[in-house]
Amino acid sequence: MTNTQDSVEQGLRLPRPLRRLVDVARNYWWTWTPDRLSVFRDMDPALWVSCEHNPVLMLRRISFLRLTQLSTDPWYLNQVENLVRNFDSYMKQKDTWASQMMAGYDLKRPVAYFSAEFGLDESLPTYSGGLGCLAGDHLKSASDLGVPLVAVGLLYRQGYFHQRLDSNNWQTEYYTNSNFNDLPITLMCDEAGEPYMVEVEIRSRLVKVQVWRVDVGRVQLYLLDTDREDNDAVDRWITAHLYGGNADTRISQEIVLGIAGLRMLRRMGIDPSVFHMNEGHAAFIILERLREEMGKGADLAHAGDIVRQSCVFTTHTPVPAGHDAFSPDLMDTFFSKYWPQLGVDRKTFLALGAKRVDDPWDNFNMTVLALRYSRTCNGVSEKHGEVSREMFQVLYPGKSVDEVPIGYITNGIHARSWISPLFWEMYDRYLGEQWEEHMSDPEVWARIERVPDEELWWKHEALRERLVAFTRHRVAMSRRGRNEPEEWVNAAQTSLLNPDILTIGFARRFSTYKRANLIIQDPDRALAIFSSETHPVQLILAGKAHPKDEEGKRLIQKVMDWARHPKLINRVAFVEDYDIYTARKLVQGVDVWLNNPRRPLEASGTSGEKVAFNGALNLSILDGWWIEGYNGKNGWAIGEEIEGHDIAAQDHFDAQSLYSILENEVIPMFYDRDEKGLPRTWIAWMKESIRTLAPQFNTDRMVAEYVCNIYAGACAVPSATRPVLTGAGFKADF
Structure with missing residues (x-):
């Protein structure tokens, strides 16, 4: 059913000892294996960046000379052998959680999971934010647990927009075309070599839709595409942009996703037992x-x-x-x-x-x-x-x-994708053998107390230092792109931020209800906090406003105009063009994650869950997942809901609470050091955050709940073993 010619040609181009790298590169499993940092990146670190961390493009562009050097390097070949062995073992595994919990289930009738976006990795631009990352994490845990599942989405030629800030801190947008042949995806073809194709009627025209397969471990994701030469020029643009265009475009995309998506599954002989619509788009x-x-x-x-x-x-x-x-x-x-x-x-x-x-x-x-x-x-x-x-x-x-x-069912995150390799190695040593197979067992995470304070702290500091270096580099690139003076570019690389001080992160979609400007509601008080010389604090922001959201763009501008104050020039930074790569650096490197939406508009939120696995602390409104996770010693709760619906009064109350918590709790605790320079109370809170949040807010627990409580009508899960689940309270042992 697949067109493998491209894979074969690419494999033949590689020296024989490296040819199996093609199989790994074409399966997004590599994004959550601990070896992901070494094998592809170490081929050529600069080229890896320029290829936007896309291993297929990397293998295309790297010189044959470099490949032959690597193919004769015993250390590198050992890394490749280990990676390929782990990949083969993973793909062939039969004794999975699902094989036990779904015994008797008809594997020929999988769950079909439909979503308008999937965030698997920055190399595949089929996501914009939290919904996509959640969908991508759902697929990864389904693969890890062995759940029989296929997924359906759209393949966007230009994806979501890229972001730049101009000299006035106003967001501008631009788009780039993806070359699908350079992505880890495969055009689906029949036995005659012709692409699988279905038709749907849109605007009184028959639109032809083809499908590409993305391998996500043991799960297949099918992405629909209307960019065919035999379609009308207008219809070729249906799958051009994620959340772009007008209502006509949106309804056209949703016809392709829902109607053509189901027809395509039928065309390929896939007969799902359950159709899971992830949001109303499908x-x-x-x-x-x-x-x-x-x-x-x-x-x-x-x-x-x-x-x-x-x-x-x-x-x-x-x-x-x-x-x-x-x-x-x-x-x-x-x-x-x-x-x-x-x-x-x-x-x-x-x-x-x-x-x-x-x-x-x-x-x-x-x-x-x-x-x-x-x-x-x-x-x-x-x-x-x-x-x-x-x-x-x-x-x-x-x-x-x-x-x-x-x-x-409370959302979680795919911990294997979001935990920093430095922390993963630490968990390997202290949480017990095969701890990752028991992600939702509280007893596993209780072993975080075994980690010496000194080790936890220096590893966290190393990640903060990496975040500062990354932010400096990205801000310098942005300044150079705006043709700012070279001295200003150099200042970003040397003076912006400090790797040793309290670092707060705020990164999300810049919608008005998320209140990115709450931190500067009282500009003078905020200035005093972030310009302190004795207890310094810095802020790193990232996020996009929808191209049509003028108020969201104005929020970015207001915050960054405030940051132009001479005392804040090196204390506040904005990382343009927020994506999964930037998100990983942020959630792994900050000390505090700030989240302050208007209640009750944060359905769940998962960014704060990501920082918890990496030792950072949440400073958040009690909304979404944080209501279930907060216990008073694993982070902070901002404000409380006041009576009435006076938005201005609520914003003022929450801002005052935020300032007070920063001034009286967060900052003093961070800088309260012992004779070894360690913030012992802070570290205790880090461990409490990991211990209490990690076993609950992961997608292994979440997907298991979907299997047992949602998909169960079509699953042969014995009633005696089917747990009664109540959101994030599920504590099953995976």
């Missing part, structure tokens, strides 16, 4: 499933019952704008020829996605469609489940808020 799966069942003779009610048993839905945001809704006129444009295939009229069709079914002007809401036709629905934290029940109570007349059938 909800058109339901229409296609209804069409299939009604084509077999079922009426709408009976077809709906059948479809409902095979579909599950996860909602990710309590922000109304995050739930796609299309006007009736737009639905007419795109679906007027589709609803006759369901045997229904326009009114009945539009009612499938309407909150108020008797309102002819109500928008067609993708979340509503998914809720109506899913066997189970869940939010991504306990609080988010509660908020979602309130938001959508209108769909369940006669039920109280508590009776609305929307549960929750």
